[in-house]
Amino acid sequence: MNEHELVVELGAADGAGSVVLKKKAIEAPEVLNEAYDYPKPSSFSRGLRLDINGVTILLISGTASVDERGASVHIGDFPAQVRRTYKNITALLAVEGATWKDVVRTSCYLRDIERDYEEFNRIRTQFFKDQGLELLPASTGIQAILCRPELLVEMEAMAIFPSHRKG
Numbered sequence: 181m182n183e184h185e186l187v188v189e190l191g192a193a194d195g196a197g198s199v200v201l202k203k204k205a206i207e208a209p210e211v212l213n214e215a216y217d218y219p220k221p222s223s224f225s226r227g228l229r230l231d232i233n234g235v236t237i238l239l240i241s242g243t244a245s246v247d248e249r250g251a252s253v254h255i256g257d258f259p260a261q262v263r264r265t266y267k268n269i270t271a272l273l274a275v276e277g278a279t280w281k282d283v284v285r286t287s288c289y290l291r292d293i294e295r296d297y298e299e300f301n302r303i304r305t306q307f308f309k310d311q312g313l314e315l316l317p318a319s320t321g322i323q324a325i326l327c328r329p330e331l332l333v334e335m336e337a338m339a340i341f342p343s344h345r346k347g
Contacts, residue, residue: 202231208271240337280311282339293323
């Protein structure tokens with residue numbers, strides 16, 4: 181696991197205002213492969229963990245219905261693709277000690293928002309109920325051409341929690 185440490189100066193010329201920022205890649209190879217492992221490698225991390233002054237921020241990259249070998253799964257089955265996407269994001273959160281209760285923002289990309297949004301919202305609502313969420317994440321739904329023609333949904337997530345948790 182690659183971990184980098186940066187020192188960020190916050191306005192103090194003498195360094196008194198410096199903050200240590202640690203960042204590392206988030207990986208969950210048991211459910212989702214790394215983009216470098218694709219037959220045509222892609223240049224992004226599945227997610228980044230940032231630790232800043234006792235606060236951890238997880239930035240989960242666009243995630244879809246892809247398995248541990250990098251293959252698209254559940255071709256043509258929108259509900260199954262949504263559930264697999266949630267499974268992949270859940271695993272990425274879990275390896276850093278987070279849950280959906282820590283998620284503060286999602287961006288949801290649908291290939292055909294007019295056709296699929298109502299079903300997506302139904303599945304998302306049930307998923308969030310199953311997670312016991314009282315406070316829902318801020319979210320945006322966007323129609324987009326996704327990276328593979330067979331993918332119907334892709335999601336990003338941002339989580340924030342105290343850094344003293346495992347990770």
